[in-house]
Amino acid sequence: MQLKPGREVSSAALRQRLMAASCALLSATGVRAQASDASPPFNGLLENLSVDSAVAYYHEDGRIQAVEPIVNVAKTFANGDALDVNFTFDSLSGSSPNGALPSHSAQTFASPSGKVGHSYTTAPGQLPVDPNYEDDRVALSANWTTPVTRVTDVTVGAKVSGEDDFFSVTLSASLAHDFNDKNTTVSGGLYNEFDSLKPIGGAPAPGSDYALADKTGNRTKDGVGILLGVTQVMTRNWLSEFNLSVDRFHGYLNDPYKFTSILDASGATTGYQYESRPDQRLRKSAYWENRVAWDSLSTALSLRYMSDDWSVHSETAQLRVRWNLPGGQSYIEPTIRWYRQTAADFYMPWIVETEKLNSPYESSDSRLDAFHALTYGVKYAHKLGPLGPLASSEFNVRVEYYQQKYQNPSTNLADLQGLDLYPELKAVLVQFGWRY
């Protein structure tokens, strides 16, 4: 931007840049030609306010279902500051796997509260799930961005999230700097998360026997993370973004409601013990996204790689294609996402009581198992015209289908034969949204 005496642009290069600038001007202002006529150039409170709201319904085949309203409100102020507030409410209910294996005989479990009479029984051959799982989560986050120079923004944010048995606060700060004619943005940020767990009935001692119910009140964990990113405008219609992040969590990292079946040498269940995870986890991840726009099509291809010191490595690839329908008021957006992860080194679907564990840690949580998943989705959005009470607002509906398959070797244990030890997970998400 600054004048640089002596920097002469050749006429031909100048003309190229002028052509590009003219095209940018004429295409940027091409839409809603007459709409700006109807509204004054500056409005009051509603100007530069955007609202994005949605209600999502999530259903796992035979397990959890969730209803989740989300509201996001963003406002840019006249001094350049921007506020972004996000509110989410989750209501989960249904059945959640408790970590135990299916068995050829019925299994009875006490509810986490440990109260007499609060128990459930899993039929032979079924995956043990706690049928009374119910949780409501409220999360509120706010980010405040303020420009400190013409090319530098600072953002500070806070997020609080609460459930009956869990409370979390995250504080974050980041800095974004534009250069190279605002074609390059480099950003860096830090965040700090503090979690407090108040499991129903207390937090079990890691690795303790289920029957002993050795539970000790409330526990905490906390995490600190760093994020570095570069966003680069490659051409007029190609944007590339690359992020690296590292975070480290410390504290009680167990799921207090998960335990692992203990089997005898033949594979029959003889008891259970609570999971025991390391009290530290270091995660590194890299993310690369490319967005390319053509006339009526735009695509976003993203790749993510994550690796942690529990030996979980995961890869995600996602392709989103937005097709703007003729007329410019609607679009269809198909999405496909592929995900694969390896198992944590202490993941074990069961413990054989006669075999010595070679690690102090164990967990049968299927989220730490090796699996791959495919998600197919499609979104349809329709934008209303510039007139009327809901002028220029967009309605959208999104449907996604998720399918997850585990990859585990077969077992020779006699009593486990004929059982579906790793049932496939299928889920459907339907979301209705309105944005202004």
Place this chain on the structure above:
Amino acid sequence: MTDIRHSLTESLRLEVRSEGLLAVCFDAMASPCEVLLPAQHRSDAIEIGSVVANEAWRVERKYSRYRKDSVVSVIHRSRGSRIVVDDETASLIDFAQHCFDISNGMFDITSGVLRAVWHFDQSDRLPEPSDIQRLLPLIGFQKLHWRRPVLMLPSDMELDFGGCGKEYAVDRAYGLLATRYAEPFLINFGGDLRANQAPPSDTWKIGIERPDTIREASMVLELEQGALATSGDSHRYLMRNGTRFGHILNPLTGWPVPAAPRSVTVAASSCTEAGLLSTLALLKGAEAEQFLGDSGVRYWVNR
């Protein structure tokens, strides 16, 4: 706005031109404006004229320095504080910033303050150099705070989209019309023009005003499609001791560019681009032809 709409049909005039052409004429941006179309499409004329005239008037209303309700006036009234501008204005400011950058500060939408001292009335009354010096600190796009969509105009500075507004209006009107009308047409706002395709009579013939006469075409250009823009005004100059001071001002010195052509016409794919190239050529003074030649555009220079 309402009164303009009501008087729309009265503001449009139909004129029959030679070679089977029809013109819908109106006034906007202090210039005679017209849309040309083959005479056999007479039934479309008023509708087409309305689309084009409404857009010209809209851009004029929004960016005129002389209207209290224009965006420019709102920006001027908000000097010293940050305001959020609408998308279209933001895109224009972005464009102006690009032009400022690539011209090394010669094209500058903040240079309008020089109007206070320069009056190109063909007299010999040059401003005092001290008055010009006093204004120079108020010029320079880099002194604006501009972070789309937030703008802060420092006290006493001015914005003026006059350097690209008319050409922009031509392109806007062209864009609106081209999406809904497939027959040949040419939009001409005071010599800045753009055509979608050649008329049945072969080419559009455009008269370019000769430096020392008014409305008497000295040069006829033929155009099939694309845009032409002309910068320069042969009637706005000062003359002292045999030296002619043209009205093209160098924003870095505050003085007229020496040896600037009287007018430059450039052909390009959009009127905005053509207009900027012709303006930049004028700012090059004696090197205008060389600049245009190196750019690889079609051009016509009047000296």
